[in-house]
Amino acid sequence: AQKITQTQPGMFVQEKEAVTLDCTYDTSDPSYGLFWYKQPSSGEMIFLIYQGSYDQQNATEGRYSLNFQKARKSANLVISASQLGDSAMYFCAMREGPSGYALNFGKGTSLLVTP
Amino acid sequence: EPEVTQTPSHQVTQMGQEVILRCVPISNHLYFYWYRQILGQKVEFLVSFYNNEISEKSEIFDDQFSVERPDGSNFTLKIRSTKLEDSAMYFCASMGPDSNQPQHFGDGTRLSIL
Numbered sequence: 001a002q003k004i005t006q007t008q009p010g011m012f013v014q015e016k017e018a019v020t021l022d023c024t025y026d027t028s029d030p031s032y033g034l035f036w037y038k039q040p041s042s043g044e045m046i047f048l049i050y051q052g053s054y055d056q057q058n059a060t061e062g063r064y065s066l067n068f069q070k071a072r073k074s075a076n077l078v079i080s081a082s083q084l085g086d087s088a089m090y091f092c093a094m095r096e097g098p099s100g101y102a103l104n105f106g107k108g109t110s111l112l113v114t115p
Numbered sequence: 116e117p118e119v120t121q122t123p124s125h126q127v128t129q130m131g132q133e134v135i136l137r138c139v140p141i142s143n144h145l146y147f148y149w150y151r152q153i154l155g156q157k158v159e160f161l162v163s164f165y166n167n168e169i170s171e172k173s174e175i176f177d178d179q180f181s182v183e184r185p186d187g188s189n190f191t192l193k194i195r196s197t198k199l200e201d202s203a204m205y206f207c208a209s210m211g212p213d214s215n216q217p218q219h220f221g222d223g224t225r226l227s228i229l
Contacts, residue, residue: 033215035217042222043204043223044220044221044222044223045220046220047218050215050217091158093158100146100163102163102171103158103218105158
């Protein structure tokens, strides 16, 4: 079974608008971490934001925020005020258990920001 | 800002040949990882390394693969006898000692098997 599900293979958003990229996860471990990474066309993986399962508040990092709904097992990424440079693949990932464990990635969402 | 460095950026190898991919993790990090991404697919975990030994590995990481931290700074992935299906982008990642930190990825090595 898929641990991380990203249901949007591709998304379009106009510059300066906000966009939400969906991510749902599946785990029975009470301790886990959720991550979002950005992969531009050049191929590198850039860490964006992290949410821990015990964190009470939703994570925010600049224009990125994570809409964490624990009961629904969703961890959606919200990008506010989209910029052309935000066009990239976005991957949601989960770490189950203690901090040293491996990341399990979703299939990604391709975001295109249009002028 | 410190970063994970991978070399080479692109490696072309004949099928059946051995290949070594190299990584220099961030200096105070304690956890090291290799992932791969076949073109157009999701990132897949291969192996994690902590305290000079493998801590976790996936079913992809079979006897053809090995990892080493030979000198306290480099972290290498060796594929003994490459197959066509080993063609992928290989990412090294490292993570610091504190809990709930992200894994920081290198820019990847694109491995092409001919």
